Amino acid sequence: MQKRITDYGFRIGTLPPGPRNKITDVEGVRVGHSTIRTAQYRTGCTVILPSEQNVFTHKLVAASFVHNGFGKTIGTIQIDELGTLETPIALTNTLNVGLVADALVEYTLARCQADGVRASSVNPVVGECNDARMNTIADRPVKLHHVLDAIACASPDFAEGDVGAGTGTRCYGFKGGIGSASRIISLDGKPYTVGVLVQSNYGAARDLMLDGRHIDDAILGKLSGAECDQGSIIVVLACDIPLTARQLRRVIRRCSVGIARLGSYIGHGSGEVFIGFSTANVIAPKDEIISIRCISEGSIDKVFRAAGEATEEAILNSMVCASPGRELSGKAVHSLAEYLDKAQACQ
Secondary structure, three states: OOOOHHHHOOOOOOOOOOOOOOHHHOOOOEEEEEEEEOOOOEEEEEEEEOOOOOOOOOEEEEEEEEEEEOOOOEOHHHHHHHOEEOOOEEEEEHHHHHHHHHHHHHHHHHHHHHOOOOOOOOOOEEEEEOOOOOOOHHHOOOOHHHHHHHHHOOEOOOOOEOOHHHOOOEEOOEEOEEEEEEEEEEEOOEEEEEEEEEEEEOOOHHHOEEOOEEOOHHHHOOOOOOOOOEEEEEEEEEEOOOOOHHHHHHHHHOHHHHHHHOOOOOOOEEEEEEEEEEEEEEEOOOOOOOOOOOOOHHHOHHHHHHHHHHHHHHHHHHHHOOOOEEOOOOOEEOOHHHHHHHHHHOO
16 A cells, blocks of 8 residues: 555645545546556556546547646647547656557547547647656657556556656656545535646755745755756646536646645746546537536635645655656655655654
8 A cells, every 4th residue: 555645644735535535536537557667768658537438429528728838748739729628638758749649549549430430530638747867768668558558457546656657757856756636525515526646747856845844955965856946747637527618727727726835936947737627517529509517606716726735735645655766877766755754753
């Protein structure tokens, strides 16, 4: 069982988490990884399946937001134009974006063929972080079968830390990776879920705030390559709350609150890209008129708070769940869990 940030006594925010405290607390959402870990390569891919249905024929309301655009994401232009998602969402390294996008197209075409549906255009959605310090990125080791393997093993219960697309990432000078969290809110007396998954690869160690305090200088001096805020973070938000695409974009913009609470000012060389979807409204393209439900704007503050809290905790989980490693240069990359374990031992 992986230790997460709450196991160290940290409570992020005020809203209750879901039963798993992961993005998969949103019913129907599954996550799978394919991890490549050798002497040369520390990379992989992570795939978020938003629904058990064929999402190409049962499209979901979606939105994206680019806080700082130092990134190579695919698929957000059409999301912003049409407000819908039609494929799973994949995460990988910077130079594998095209190959992973092609794999998502292959998967979607095969799924549509099996369902007897003709697909002549597919909008794959892929986010990325640059893991070149720990991975021989120019070899582009992620292939079609890695993406299909990640899809095949996708489940509600998935590993966090240095797995999948987070295998070679760093965060605030520590080992980064994949992290997740969720929050439950009440609307009209009914529970609704907001879940977040991050691929963390950003931040300067000197800026990291834990429980409102900077990490101590003794630890800071041991962290390599932690002098500037650069890298990237991809945030994927899922919810079962009825939202329009416009409302969903307002919600995912609040993921930046979770990033800021941990100390980042979002530097020039960092790419902060947010992608969100709701499972509450399913859009069938064959219908000429569709009916969707949406939240009252006067109640949306609850969702804003949930997005910020879940993002903050997901980032911390991505670091705590990650094992220590080494850069290609041989420099050690420490885990936040090492720091927290020592701090607990001294109490």
